[in-house]
Amino acid sequence: MHDGHDVHSAHHHHHHDLDASSSSREEAVALLGYMVAHNEHHAEELAELAETMRGLELFQVAEEIEGSIVDFKEGNLKLRAAFALLKE
Numbered sequence: 001m002h003d004g005h006d007v008h009s010a011h012h013h014h015h016h017d018l019d020a021s022s023s024s025r026e027e028a029v030a031l032l033g034y035m036v037a038h039n040e041h042h043a044e045e046l047a048e049l050a051e052t053m054r055g056l057e058l059f060q061v062a063e064e065i066e067g068s069i070v071d072f073k074e075g076n077l078k079l080r081a082a083f084a085l086l087k088e
Contacts, residue, residue: 032086036079036080039076039079042072043069046065
């Protein structure tokens with residue numbers, strides 16, 4: 001969740017300044033495509049974090065993070081479906 005903490009921006013640099021109120025279909029396609037890729041990147045980062053937690057023998061923490069990755073991927077499947085419909 002993006003709650004304003006610097007932890008998010010410390011790991012990689014990107015901006016969340018895309019306008020979600022896109023005024024054209026082309027802008028909406030671009031925004032949704034970006035969001036799908038962006039979420040996939042976050043899932044990869046979470047997988048790395050879970051692996052780090054396992055290395056620290058924080059197994060319950062790792063399992064919770066891995067559960068969130070499942071949720072990320074499920075949500076992204078729905079976003080991909082929306083993206084496919086939008087591109088039609």
